[in-house]
Amino acid sequence: MENLPEDPIMLLSVINTRLRDEYSSLDELCSSLDINPHQLTDKLEAAGFVYMPDINQFR
Numbered sequence: 001m002e003n004l005p006e007d008p009i010m011l012l013s014v015i016n017t018r019l020r021d022e023y024s025s026l027d028e029l030c031s032s033l034d035i036n037p038h039q040l041t042d043k044l045e046a047a048g049f050v051y052m053p054d055i056n057q058f059r
Contacts, residue, residue, distance in 0.1 A: 001035055001043075008047035012058055015040070019056050026051055 005011045015029070023029040030037040041051055049058040 001039060003033075004035075008044060008049075012044060012047070012049055015044070016057050019058075023056075025053070025056060 005014060018029055019026065023032065026037060026041075029035070030040060044051070044058050051058050
């Protein structure tokens with residue numbers, strides 16, 4: 001996750017944009033970017049955001 005923003009709001013923006021524009025699922029994004037999905041979701045959940053697979057976004 002070293003290439004992603006540390007700030008949770010900026011991270012949310014980057015991840016949601018990439019999910020919208022480039023990836024059909026969180027697993028696909030994490031696999032492509034070599035990111036641990038649990039680490040990513042834990043960081044965003046700590047800021048109050050939850051992944052919603054039906055809309056492929058964190059809210």
